Every structure is written in C-alpha cells, then in structure tokens.
Amino acid sequence: xxxxxxxxxxxxxxxxxxxxxxxxxxxxxxxxxxxxxxxxxxxxxxxxxxxxxxxxxxxxxxxxxxxxxxxxxxxxxxxxxxxxxxxxxxxxxxxxxxxxxxxxxxxxxxxxxxxxxxxxxxxxxxxxxxxxxxxxxxxxxxxxxxxxxxxxxxxxxxxxxxxxxxxxxxxxxxxxxxxxxxxxxxxxxxxxxxxxxxxxxxxxxxxxxxxxxxxxxxxxxxxxxxxxxxxxxxxxxxxxxxxxxxxxxxxxxxxxxxxxxxxxxxxxxxxxxxxxxxxxxxxxxxxxxxxxxxxxxxxxxxxxxxxxxxxxxxxxxxxxxxxxx
Amino acid sequence: xxxxxxxxxxxxxxxxxxxxxxxxxxxxxxxxxxxxxxxxxxxxxxxxxxxxxxxxxxxxxxxxxxxxxxxxxxxxxxxxxxxxxxxxxxxxxxxxxxxxxxxxxxxxxxxxxxxxxxxxxxxxxxxxxxxxxxxxxxxxxxxxxxxxxxxxxxxxxxxxxxxxxxxxxxxxxxx
Amino acid sequence: xxxxxxxxxxxxxxxxxxxxxxxxxxxxxxxxxxxxxxxxxxxxxxxxxxxxxxxxxxxxxxxxxxxxxxxxxxxxxxxxxxxxxxxxxxxxxxxxxxxxxxxxxxxxxxxxxxxxxxxxxxxxxxxxxxxxxxxxxxxxxxxxxxxxxxxxxxxxxxxxxxxxxxxxxxxxxxxxxxxxxxxxxxxxxxxxxxxxxxxxxxxxxxxxxxxxxxxxxxxxxx
Numbered sequence: 001x002x003x004x005x006x007x008x009x010x011x012x013x014x015x016x017x018x019x020x021x022x023x024x025x026x027x028x029x030x031x032x033x034x035x036x037x038x039x040x041x042x043x044x045x046x047x048x049x050x051x052x053x054x055x056x057x058x059x060x061x062x063x064x065x066x067x068x069x070x071x072x073x074x075x076x077x078x079x080x081x082x083x084x085x086x087x088x089x090x091x092x093x094x095x096x097x098x099x100x101x102x103x104x105x106x107x108x109x110x111x112x113x114x115x116x117x118x119x120x121x122x123x124x125x126x127x128x129x130x131x132x133x134x135x136x137x138x139x140x141x142x143x144x145x146x147x148x149x150x151x152x153x154x155x156x157x158x159x160x161x162x163x164x165x166x167x168x169x170x171x172x173x174x175x176x177x178x179x180x181x182x183x184x185x186x187x188x189x190x191x192x193x194x195x196x197x198x199x200x201x202x203x204x205x206x207x208x209x210x211x212x213x214x215x216x217x218x219x220x221x222x223x224x225x226x227x228x229x230x231x232x233x234x235x236x237x238x239x240x241x242x243x244x245x246x247x248x249x250x251x252x253x254x255x256x257x258x259x260x261x262x263x264x265x266x267x268x269x270x271x272x273x274x275x276x277x278x279x280x281x282x283x284x285x286x287x288x289x290x291x292x293x294x295x296x297x298x299x300x301x302x303x304x305x306x307x308x309x310x311x312x313x314x315x316x317x318x319x320x321x322x323x324x325x
Numbered sequence: 326x327x328x329x330x331x332x333x334x335x336x337x338x339x340x341x342x343x344x345x346x347x348x349x350x351x352x353x354x355x356x357x358x359x360x361x362x363x364x365x366x367x368x369x370x371x372x373x374x375x376x377x378x379x380x381x382x383x384x385x386x387x388x389x390x391x392x393x394x395x396x397x398x399x400x401x402x403x404x405x406x407x408x409x410x411x412x413x414x415x416x417x418x419x420x421x422x423x424x425x426x427x428x429x430x431x432x433x434x435x436x437x438x439x440x441x442x443x444x445x446x447x448x449x450x451x452x453x454x455x456x457x458x459x460x461x462x463x464x465x466x467x468x469x470x471x472x473x474x475x476x477x478x479x480x481x482x483x484x485x486x487x488x489x490x491x492x493x494x495x496x497x498x499x500x
Numbered sequence: 501x502x503x504x505x506x507x508x509x510x511x512x513x514x515x516x517x518x519x520x521x522x523x524x525x526x527x528x529x530x531x532x533x534x535x536x537x538x539x540x541x542x543x544x545x546x547x548x549x550x551x552x553x554x555x556x557x558x559x560x561x562x563x564x565x566x567x568x569x570x571x572x573x574x575x576x577x578x579x580x581x582x583x584x585x586x587x588x589x590x591x592x593x594x595x596x597x598x599x600x601x602x603x604x605x606x607x608x609x610x611x612x613x614x615x616x617x618x619x620x621x622x623x624x625x626x627x628x629x630x631x632x633x634x635x636x637x638x639x640x641x642x643x644x645x646x647x648x649x650x651x652x653x654x655x656x657x658x659x660x661x662x663x664x665x666x667x668x669x670x671x672x673x674x675x676x677x678x679x680x681x682x683x684x685x686x687x688x689x690x691x692x693x694x695x696x697x698x699x700x701x702x703x704x705x706x707x708x709x710x711x712x713x714x715x716x717x718x719x720x721x722x
Contacts, residue, residue, distance in 0.1 A: 001445065001448070007565055010564040030627075030630050033631075097627075097699060097700025098625065098682065098685075099618055122368075234699045340660070341657075341661065343666055344656075345657060346604020346643070346673045355603070439598060441589070
C-alpha cells in the first residue's frame with residue numbers, strides 16, 4: 001500500500017470541496033482498501049465521509065429513500081424495506097458476506113470496481129487499470145465475464161447485486177457536487193466500457209452520492225432476486241436476475257427485469273418486459289419472452305454457458321415472483 | 326495412555342487454547358528483537374530473473390536485507406532424495422539461481438523490523454525478467470515425453486506405450 | 501551448481517521440454533513482485549510496543565480531522581484503553597496482532613474473503629484486515645481474547661469445544677467472533693440460517709457441521 005493522508009469531514013460541503021481538490025472519498029472501504037493494498041488504486045488523499053448525516057433509511061410517501069452511507073446490512077434488515085421492498089433486501093443479502101455487509105455502504109456498493117483478475121494483477125494487460133495496455137481477459141480466463149455491453153477494450157462484469165435490483169425498479173439517485181445537486185436514474189450512473197473502460201461511472205469530479213430513491217408500486221412488493229453462482233453464498237453472480245410481475249385478473253399488466261453477472265453494467269431488459277405484457281404468466285410465456293435477452297450478446301472463449309444460463313435464470317426468476325397462479 | 330480413554334468422547338486437549346486465541350501458530354510469535362520477512366513472487370511463468378532493483382528498497386524504513394539469488398546463501402541440495410521428495414523432477418531450489426519455473430515462484434525475500442515494513446518494501450521491489458513461453462499443451466507438437474528412468478531399467482528413453490483395456494461391468498447390487 | 505545439468509543423468513526437469521522463443525525471449529519489467537506468505541527470520545529489529553494509557557477521554561467519532569499520514573488512534577480493546585500513533589495504512593488487524601500483541605485474531609487472506617480476522621467493532625462483526633485503524637478513533641474493539649470473563653469461557657467457546665467445531669483451530673477465533681455477531685443479529689435461529697449467516701467464515705479443515713452445531717447450541721444459551 002502506498003502512503004496516503006486521510007482527513008475526516010463532517011459536512012457534505014467539506015466532502016465535496018475535498019473531492020473536488022483530488023481527495024478520494026472512503027466510506028466502508030471494503031473495495032478501496034483491498035485495491036489499495038494491491039496498489040491497483042493509489043489515492044494519495046483519502047476523505048473519510050463516515051460522519052456525514054447520510055445513513056438514514058425512510059419511507060417517503062410510497063418511495064423508499066436510502067442515504068448513501070446506509071450500510072448494506074442495515075438496509076436489508078430494516079422492517080420497512082423487508083415488508084415493502086423485499087427485492088432490495090434480498091439483493092443486498094445475496095451480496096458479499098455478513099461482515100462485509102456490516103461495513104459496506106450502498107453508495108460504495110454502486111461504485112465498486114470489477115472482479116476481473118487481470119484488473120487486480122498489476123502485471124497483466126488491463127485497459128481499465130492502464131489505458132492502452134490491452135485486455136488479457138478476452139483470450140484468457142473469462143468464465144465469469146460479460147456477454148452484454150462488452151467492447152474490444154474490456155469485458156468485465158459489473159459485480160453489484162443491489163444495483164441490478166435498483167435498475168429493475170427504476171430507482172433514482174441524488175448527488176451533490178461543486179455545481180449543486182442533480183437527480184438521475186441509477187441506470188445512468190454506469191458507463192459501458194467502449195474505448196474508455198477506465199471511466200466507469202457518470203459522476204462528475206467532486207460529486208458525492210447523497211441518496212437513492214426507490215419508487216414504490218405494486219410490483220416492488222412481488223419482485224424477486226435470483227442469483228446463480230458456483231457456491232450457495234459468498235460468491236459473485238454467474239447470472240442474476242431481478243424480476244417483478246404485476247398480474248391482474250390472471251394477466252400480466254406490468255413486468256420488470258434487470259440482469260446481472262452478464263453485463264458490463266446492470267442490464268435492464270425492456271424487450272423481455274414488453275413481450276410479457278398482456279400474456280398469461282407461465283413457463284412457456286417466460287421462455288418465449290426470455291429469448292430476446294440474448295440479442296446482441298457476444299460470448300467469450302470461456303463463457304458460452306451464459307447464453308444458456310441467462311434465459312433460464314430469467315424464466316426461473318419470473319416463476320419465483322409467484323406470478324403463476 | 327490407558328485403554329480407558331479409547332472410544333470415550335473426550336474434549337480436545339487443545340480445545341481451550343484454540344477457542345480463546347491463546348493457541349499460537351507460526352505467524353503469532355513476536356519475540357523481542359525479531360525480524361520479519363516477506364516473500365516476493367515471480368510474475369512470469371517461465372524464464373529468468375535479469376535484475377533485482379533492490380537499492381531503493383534497502384533504504385526503506387525498517388528494511389534489514391533484500392535477499393535474492395544474487396546474494397542468498399548457497400543451500401545444500403544434495404543429490405540424495407528422501408521418501409518425501411518427488412521421484413521424478415527436482416525440488417524447488419529457493420533463491421539459488423535466476424531460473425523462474427512457475428508464476429508465483431519465490432524470487433526474493435525482503436526482511437524488515439516489522440511485518441508492515443516488510444510488506445511495503447516487498448511490494449515496492451522491482452524485478453526484471455526475461456520471459457519464456459512455457460509449453461502447456463501435453464498433446465501439442467512441441468511437447469516431448471519425459472520418462473523417469475525406472476529403477477531396474479537399462480533402457481534409456483521412454484518405453485513403448487500400451488493402451489490398457491478396461492471393461493466396465495456394473496457393480497452387482499445387493500437386494 | 502545448477503541441477504539443470506543433471507538432465508543428462510535422466511532426472512527429467514521441466515526445463516528440458518521448454519525452449520525460448522526462437523526470436524529471443526521477451527524482456528519483461530515487472531511493476532511489482534507479488535507479496536505472499538511471510539516467513540520468520542531472527543535477530544535485530546524493534547519489539548512490538550504496547551501503549552496503555554489509563555482513562556483517556558474518548559474522542560467523539562464525528563469530529564473532523566485534518567489530512568495527515570499518521571494518526572493518533574484511541575481504542576477500547578477488550579475493556580482496556582489503548583492509544584497509538586499509527587501509519588494511516590495500518591489495518592486494525594495489524595494493530596491488534598503487531599502493535600498490541602493480540603495474536604488471537606488471524607490473518608488468513610488479508611483481503612476480506614476468509615473471515616479469519618473477524619472481530620467486533622462497536623458491537624458489529626467486521627473483517628479487520630480491510631479496516632483502516634486510523635478511521636476508527638474512539639471505537640470499541642472486541643477480540644477473541646476478550647470473550648472469556650474471569651476464567652469462564654463464553655458459551656460459544658464451550659460449545660465449539662463440545663461440538664468439535666474445529667480441527668486446526670486457525671479459523672476458530674474468527675468463527676467465534678462472527679458467531680457472536682450472528683447470534684446478536686438474530687440470525688442463528690436454524691441450521692439453514694446459521695449456514696447462510698456464517699458464510700463469511702471459511703474453514704479449510706471442513707469443521708462446518710461442528711461449527712453449525714456449536715452456534716445453534718450456544719444461541720440457546722446466550
């Protein structure tokens with residue numbers, strides 16, 4: 001780990017000022033400290049934001065509002081979240097480990113970095129870590145990598161679970177920076193790698209995530225998160241799906257689907273959703289709709305299995321929502 | 326030990342030490358005046374170490390020594406092998422020459438007064454390598470069979486291969 | 501004396517099969533060597549220091565701090581107040597093991613994946629290897645050494661021995677501290693719950709059935 005200074009701030013203004021002058025914000029540190037130890041990240045100034053008043057969790061009319069510093073464990077255990085937004089609870093506890101969930105903030109979770117081994121290995125080619133150095137994963141070990149949103153420069157999957165749930169539910173986020181505040185859909189936080197994989201998100205310099213807002217609705221209660229992985233727990237997704245159905249009089253009136261483990265960012269599947277509207281929920285309906293999930297998919301040498309696993313996971317996730325009579 | 330303890334559900338004698346954290350493992354000894362060493366591992370899979378840039382690292386806080394094949398003491402790897410040594414191939418000779426035979430092979434050792442100083446100094450050590458391309462496809466055209474000299478064989482080289490024939494019959498099930 | 505010369509004696513080595521690129525092998529500069537396990541050598545060097553300062557008024561956790569690369573950290577560790585000046589890079593794990601001599605907490609992976617370094621920080625289970633000590637001035641830290649009270653084992657400690665929830669014991673301190681947190685969180689209600697909520701702790705010896713039994717048993721008594 002290279003030397004750094006650390007300062008603790010107690011106001012959002014001070015955090016924004018510090019971030020604007022080159023400071024790196026740190027909350028739980030579960031991603032950052034790990035990468036600093038490997039020297040993948042080499043911030044010279046850390047700004048400890050844990051004292052900021054941003055850890056509240058509340059219901060505002062029918063929206064769930066989560067402060068960016070709320071810990072994954074606390075959000076998942078919150079009675080209102082469990083009752084009204086079980087998809088959020090479920091996707092949170094499927095991620096990381098109990099210890100990490102006690103430490104990690106939801107803001108940090110959204111901004112976490114990829115798990116690609118070449119990103120984390122200083123001597124490997126990685127355009128994300130070292131722009132222009134190449135991508136070792138394309139022809140290397142890539143069983144866990146993406147089939148959607150990839151480019152010649154980067155094929156790493158975005159690893160967050162709760163981000164998939166937030167994208168499925170059309171959550172928005174509020175950020176504050178030197179020029180003031182702005183609010184935008186969580187889906188728009190994440191960039192595709194394109195030819196700039198070192199740019200992962202759309203936050204402007206100095207911007208800090210303040211809170212995430214999840215709109216309530218009939219489908220937010222009947223949404224499920226399915227995470228398919230090599231182990232039953234404490235493992236990243238091979239494929240995951242956040243699915244919700246709004247069924248009225250036996251007919252699908254609304255559908256939501258976002259998938260993880262397969263995209264370079266959480267992937268909203270609007271074509272699959274559209275194909276379900278007006279249909280009677282059932283396996284064959286789900287299977288037919290899930291076929292469009294593979295549009296544009298580009299497998300790598302080691303992850304062809306995801307072409308089979310993705311539609312199956314989508315089908316199973318919809319079945320789990322209880323949409324079937 | 327008497328026969329009376331056999332078959333008895335006795336609690337582990339080391340149980341208390343292990344559940345209280347008082348059982349000590351290799352890395353738990355902090356003797357006064359003790360130094361710490363961290364291994365630096367090769368980042369190529371095959372080749373040679375061509376340079377160990379230790380000058381700056383030797384000046385880092387707390388660093389006592391940077392060992393590599395350039396200055397490590399010669400160790401007495403005798404030709405005789407004991408029963409735990411591999412019958413074919415050779416034991417790893419640590420820091421004895423510039424060859425790198427696997428990714429992660431120890432190629433240097435940084436010694437310092439505290440573990441944190443040793444870890445930081447080890448992370449800062451730069452090595453240069455001449456990388457070679459390993460042959461990893463045993464069925465490929467470049468692979469050549471390696472055959473151990475069998476104990477009683479006077480024939481050099483590899484014996485002719487024979488294919489074993491195996492017939493599989495279902496295991497009879499008990500009814 | 502290179503043993504490569506011995507290949508003519510019929511002792512095969514991996515080197516005899518591999519040839520460098522005909523055009524000359526590539527010169528590679530490594531940016532770093534990898535850092536792996538430690539070995540212990542002896543002589544010279546400083547001893548671990550134990551700084552015990554009686555009754556220091558706890559620093560309020562919310563106070564702002566200017567940028568610095570060293571930090572004065574005040575902690576309550578197992579009921580004892582400690583005050584240390586640290587490099588900002590020092591993990592809480594290394595502070596416990598190296599600066600305070602509390603080696604019960606183990607360094608397994610040093611990257612938050614194995615759980616052997618689990619301790620309670622302000623009552624919550626965390627992995628201490630990814631915790632920067634400088635960020636926790638004023639915190640309360642509980643480690644395995646602090647569980648036993650007045651010579652009496654904590655119910656979890658007795659349960660781990662009774663149910664054989666260990667073999668080599670290396671993961672055990674982390675398992676037990678994690679289990680304290682697991683039970684306090686209300687996540688030890690069934691074997692399925694325990695297996696899921698203890699999944700941040702790995703046991704290479706495979707003592708999981710005993711661990712689950714121990715946690716289930718102790719949960720009734722805590």
